[in-house]
Amino acid sequence: MTKFFNTIIKSPFINIFVVTTLVMFIANIYKIYFFEGTDRIALMHMARSLTTIFLLNLVITHVLYLLSRGLFKGLYLIYALIIFILCFINFFTLTSLKTDINIAIIDSVLHTNPDEAGEFFQTFFEAKYLVVAILLCIIFYAMTRYKRSSTKEFSRKTIIVLSVIYIAFAAVFFTKSAMRISSNKADRAISKLSEHILINYAFVLKKYLLDDNFLASNKQILKDYDVSKAANQNIKAEQKVANVVFVIGESLQRNEMSVYGFGLPTTPNLMALKQSGNAIIYTDTTAPDTYTNGSLSKVLNFSNYESKEPWSKSLNIVDMFSLVGYKTAWISNQSNIGGYSTTQKSVADRSDITFFTQKFASATNYAGRETDGILLPEISKIKQSLGESNFYIIHLMGNHFKYDLRYPKDFAKFTANDLQNKMNPGQKESFAWYLNSVLYNDYVINEIYKIFKDDEA
Template sequence: MKKLIKKEKVTDKKFIIIFILIVFSFFHDLIKDSFEKNLDKFDCSRIINLIQENKKNIEIYNNLSTILKNDDTIILENNSSIKNFVLILGESISRNHMSLYNYQHKTTPLLDTLKEEGNLFVFKDVISPHAQTIPSIKKIFSFLSYESENKKAWYEYKNLINIVNKAEYKTFWYSNQESYGKYGNIPAAIASLTNYSFFNATKEALDNDLYNAFLNTFDKNKGEKNFIIFHLMGAHASYGNRYPDNFNFFNKNDYNFKFKSKYNDRVVEYDNAILYNDFVVSNIISLFKDQESIVLYFPDHAEETLDFREFIGHGDANYSKYMLEIPFLIFVSDKLKNSNPNLIKNIKNSLNNPYMTDDVIHTILDILNINTPDFDKTRSIINPNFNKNRKRILIDGKNYDSDLKNNL
């Protein structure tokens, strides 16, 4: 409120009115029910705990940002020339609910078209290392992998943003997720390393809002080479809040559910969220299709939606293969296809490679033609020297290929 008052967006008078309304709504609830029933709302310890928690979150964010910015990244070779590299990081998107991956409902009509036109390459066998956001993000943006999990803290590994900054890319982060708190501190700390960051984390925000945010800010901040990240809310629960009313397309009557469940309606909502995600991702791609650009899209993890049990959601504590099986897509503009035919050849030859995105930093650096002491070409999915025999070991030691892939 103080910041808004300083910016003259909220006057002192309006602030007082808002404060009175908040207090009134609080006491109205007390009067409406019994005083005894709501007595716990007067518990001052809850307010104190909240203040302490917020203070702790701010300290965590500041400490992380400081540690990550104290960088001594070494680049052995920098032959990067791609004008625009775009990373679209999705949220809770399962490839098993995308028509692009042969799902029965037409949930990705726009991406389907891009594939048919020959500019979108669809990787068939990619999984996330975790079934929740934060542990996945730690591995996506650094050289941390399951093999090195317990050797040192994730933030002690070299990270992607510092590397591309040093490789003379102008870096951008556009996010529709929260910028603070238990789930926001780590992504926000990584985002703070970019040259420009924008967070649109309001309750009503939709992912396509980032499209307009980009249009309003990019041209005046862009460089010769640009590395741009869009962090979406995707199909994160609650699914019905992830898309506008005009994307309420699928109907429960069109579904043959495996079993009757209280979650049947939510499966339909999830597919509507996938349909909207198709629109958002395609919209972002359209921003770069006429320039020398490459767009990489994948989500942090997938989602289970009544696939074999009465359960909807995700999480490492109760994970299944359906929470890990993600789409992995690369869009290449015509200009880049013409200027870099060898890259296109390598991408086409790698579509069936088994991959886990704790190694994705190697793929990104390989595409950009940047070499560092930690880069390993055998861990890049598009590299001719890619190691197809690397085991995909999960959080509890299970092997995805032998224990989960063909089960359930």
């Protein structure tokens, strides 16, 4: 320990350690701000984050020192350079792709040819990325060149105190992480460890290289779909409607819809469509499951509880329409990646046209931060490019939590004062947000109806 601590307090090692810790801390706080806003950036959270990054950076520095000794300076510079590059990549993916690094991005990079890379660069390049890159280069240069005039080595007593503190903190941290992993709380442990950006990338790369990630699962599902489609080549449509539009919502409760009797006017457009005879309101439908993926695995496929075959081995709804001569389109404001998106992604990939508002964003971060109205121009655009017989699946973010992100400010009609329920003020506020999201959902559905109302649909 004595040689290690007395080495890292010297230049450029202390410079590298302090600067890489601060750069990773700033990158982590920016990521939290980007996805969560200012709500989660409390002083206590920032202190915990800085402590975690400091400890992990110190442990990795120690490991590099033990492994290299004579080559420590060169290896530590390479380590610092990697940290800077990864922080820049994260800044780019957050601001341009609206997501942290994930296996979908890695897969796209590994399967991109030079022409596609050039097009990608032209599409996403902005001056701010050049400015950030230059700033990081200046910081890196200054970090490696700055030297303190003299550095006094730690006394034996100081080394003992530092060693005890270091070992105690490391032991507690890694013991808690191991306990979380062994008690089915691995996600929390991984999330904490991933505050160090190099560890975060290591976890993502490990996930990508495993055979059981969602990309591998999706490839197998698509193979199953090919078999199912080949087995149903002879199906025919006795009648054809020019445009079939299937809208999938999210977390919409009929009990909060005025068209089903709720006391506040949350669905005025559906009420008007019902009264004009342009909407049939069903009252006896039941979801096939209690969560989205479970329900969609049966709604989007000819699968049911009685079937012993996996849902992926049944004919899906997009292939069915394709077999009878329809052009198909999947238009979504939901996530395109992650285990929770497996069902919808696999069916979406069967469509002739797919559009996701954020191609790389996962359900756990930026996906759905745009309100559903962003889909309306795209629906109109795709409608102009399809054929005589078309099938559209429109997947909304709908009323998914966080409710206050699901509608523009213009739709903030309901407040806690409108509610007579026996709730505390916080619950009333959250419920009012939900009702506003229902009101906006009603507007979006009506706008989709307007796009097709003059057509055979």
